[in-house]
Amino acid sequence: MPKKLKTYQTSLGFYDQAIAAPSMKAALEAWGASSNLFHQGAAKETDDPDIVAATMAKPGIVLRRPVGSDGAFTESAELPTDLADDDAKPKRKPKNKPTPKQRPAKTAKTSSRKTDGQAARKAAAAFEKEERRREAERRKEEAARAKVRARRDKAVAAAEAALDKARRQHDAKAEEIEAERAALDERAEAEQARWDKQRMKLEQALRRARE
Known part of the structure; x- marks a missing residue:
């Protein structure tokens, strides 16, 4: 069952x-x-009907308005126009509280702040749908990264295997050449010994x- 949504408000920057x-x-x-x-x-839950209506229409999305203003909350709010003059301008005096005659009836105020149950459930369902979409995107991105890692690991393993095979072949050939060199050295020594012996006999003759 979708969780009930609440509207929260803060001021940042x-x-x-x-x-x-x-x-x-x-x-x-x-x-x-x-x-x-x-x-x-610095943050609070709000039951302002205008703010609640705006956020419930776009659950899970941060809405903004220039700080200190009383305009509508939107996805793309403009910067405050009086930033440069904030220090020079006198602070606004708080508005006079309405007199009892000016105040709306309590029942009307209460009813205006209540969010329709069906709209709240719809907003909560939309929020969860957006959360599922974000989670699906995260899983999709993670799967793509996993595929990239798998391809890289496979390529590294193939390169390492090829290098090991080439190294073994080289070592085997080097051993073979070394064995042949040792045999040649032995044959050369034997030939030198035979020649020395024959030469001595011939020189004596x-x-x-x-004489």
Whole structure:
């Protein structure tokens, strides 16, 4: 069953940000916050009907508006136009609280802040659908990386096997050549010994012939 979504709001940098998420943790992750903004008092759950309606229409998506403004939350908000003059401008005075006559009836205010149950369930289902899509994308990317690693490992293993085979062949040929060289050396020594013996006999015969 889809988890019920709530609307959370914070201010980060030049923007107010809002999101429909199933928990404060999910909201912090979507905002990319490195600390718990709720514990710090920098974030809160809101039941403002306009903000709730905007976030429930796009669950799981961070909506923004220029910080300090009361405009609508959208996916692409412009920067505040008075950033350069913030220090020079006097702070706005808080608006006077409405008198009892100006205040809407409590029942009307309460009913305007209630989110339709069917719309909330639809938003929650859309949020989970978006989460499943993101998870599928992550799995797809991981599978692609795994294939790349597998191809690389296979190529490395083939190259190492080829190198080992070539090294074994080289070692075998080197041993064969060394054996042939040893045999040639032995034959050369034997031939030298035979020649020395024959030469000595012939030289002695030559000396006797000259006497």
